[in-house]
Amino acid sequence: MSARAGMRSPLGRAVGVGSAKEGVQHWWMQRVTAVALVPLTLWFVVALIAHIGARRAIVVAWLGSPFVAIAMVLLLIATFYHMALGIEAVIEDYVHSELLKISALILNRLAAIVLGAAGIFAVLRIALGS
């Protein structure tokens, strides 16, 4: 213990420092969205294969049912959240220039929000009948 530690106790210096508070947020939300995506994607892949070649009227009728519309909105939220976290880790690992890295990190977050919002709007527009 340093003689210049001052009046603060060792505990007082340690509280609020360290990664145990917000540092786990990225890791934790990656897990939470992963668990949500297990049933959602299993449902979606089969449904997608069955609908992607279909006429628009069939797709619109399918997305118009409340169950499908709600599941799609949840899927979009979980997907783009999970995607943003995953790509963030890739950027942090492979982009070493500070300016490029920060730019990419911001762009990644914004893109996830824009794409997610666009997808949710599309589902709602169909489900609520333009």
Added chain:
Amino acid sequence: MMPADRPLSPHLQIYKPQLTSLLSITHRATGLAVSVGTVLLLWWLIAAAAGDAAYATTQAFWGSWIGILLLLGWSYSLFYHLCNGIRHLAWDTGHGFDIATTYRSGWTVVGASVVLTLVAWVIGIIVLGQQP
């Protein structure tokens, strides 16, 4: 700073490829592949909301051989990422870290991702065939 006079850790390309390391990098690669595919699928969703003309364009793309190939790759990548993701969730509980179990779960992921892709396409095509 003077470079330390000690041997460097061997680079990645020196190592013999192992199932564990290959599955690990494939998890990341499939994650990125699924992301790209998801953005393309978003275009399909938005087109369905936009109207007949926009939808016809996406339908022509997804109905083409390149569209179907992309969809196959997307679905396999997704199932791989899903299966290996569950493997990661199991690891998060502190289980399955010994070498024998890691290899067994690894091969299970490889097999399950192929089987799930086939099953999804069979079910999807059957459902598609029943549409009016």
